Amino acid sequence: MKFNTDRKWLERRADQEDRHFISVGGLISTLDPTCQTELESTQSMETTKTAFARLLQLARRERRLSLENLAEKADVDLAELFKIETDEAFTPNLRTVHQLALVLDLPAKKLMVLAGLLQVKDVSLQQASVRFAARSEPIGNVSPEEHAALEEYVKFLNER
């Protein structure tokens, strides 16, 4: 095969290529949204984890409990509790979530889904989590708006 050996030709073609996605099929294709599904599930997990962290924090603050108080009451590790509230990428262990659910009077199984310990494709849970995460703030006193948001979200979790 006689490939073009002219440098200018190659530079020109490389410039053109850089301005576009020239892949046909391949990983850069619209032929099957498998990657999209993977990306979507990553994003939805991030949202539910945010909702989980906020939910725990608001529920704790509603009861006027400090992190230490809650850790003691639920018989869980304080460091882990701190991580749950501050590091959204963190996945807590099963027992911790179960204990917190007991103390904070929240549905345990739902909490495990939110924490990323259980995989369930639930669009309405996803949507409710997004709404709740958007309406809650991670610090400060529980405002009336946050209180309303918390109530609504807990009601939703308990109903299903």
Added chain:
Amino acid sequence: MNPKRTMTLNLTDQEMVVLEELSVQKDLSKTALLRQALRMYQLVDARISRGEKLFFEDHEKQKAELMVL
């Protein structure tokens, strides 16, 4: 390209006529045309061997099974 070997082909007059006509129609040399035929044969055979069926569909969307090799 990969190295090639030469083969002599004995064709009837009728076969030669068809080969020549198709070559003109497809703008291919006779060798290239026969190469295409071989590729197509292998491809079709492989799929039929896997249990698939080859159909033709006419203008009225009627399907007719083409072949079982």
Added chain:
Amino acid sequence: MKETIQIIDNQSGQLVDAEIFDEVALAHFIETQAEWRPVVLEAARALSKSPNQATLIPRHYHWDWTRKEAELKMLALKFYGLSCEERLQGIMKVETVARSCRLPEQQGKPLVYIDYIETAPWNIKQLMVPLGKAQQYRGVGSRLFEAAVLQSVEEDFKGRLGLHSLPGSEGFYIRECGMTPVGRDPHKQNLLWCEFTPEQARRYLAGE
């Protein structure tokens, strides 16, 4: 077939030797999944964070991997790999039998159909930019495309070439390469079918 060609090393701006070969093995495909995919996903996540880039999110090609070994034996199918520094930089799959020309002036004549052409994500500018990285090599996709055109010439197809362009690449194939847009294909997610005539292929190869 194995040939040495040049691509551009982005950092130095120099031409470097690379190899184009057609003895693509299973191991090469596994490499694309194991090494390329994670980088593509990483770039997709970075891209999805910026709203106007969301349309560039890569999708996964659904190719039946279980049939790949059988496909490697088919004369009608040809796979090309491009490697540099012993690492796979690009891969391409072409077909010569299942499809033919659709342009009226060459209707029914055989062509080389590019089914799949892909460059390793670290060579794609739009994927590296959101990751804050620089491309490694440039011109990889173009070399593979060039190989497809050269194959068409060698096959006696006179340079006739066809492909279904992805929405984001239509400008590239039509304006930059000079292909003719023939029409949207309802059998292929309405992708645009683009074709080379012998004259267009000749001009592409010559750089006119």
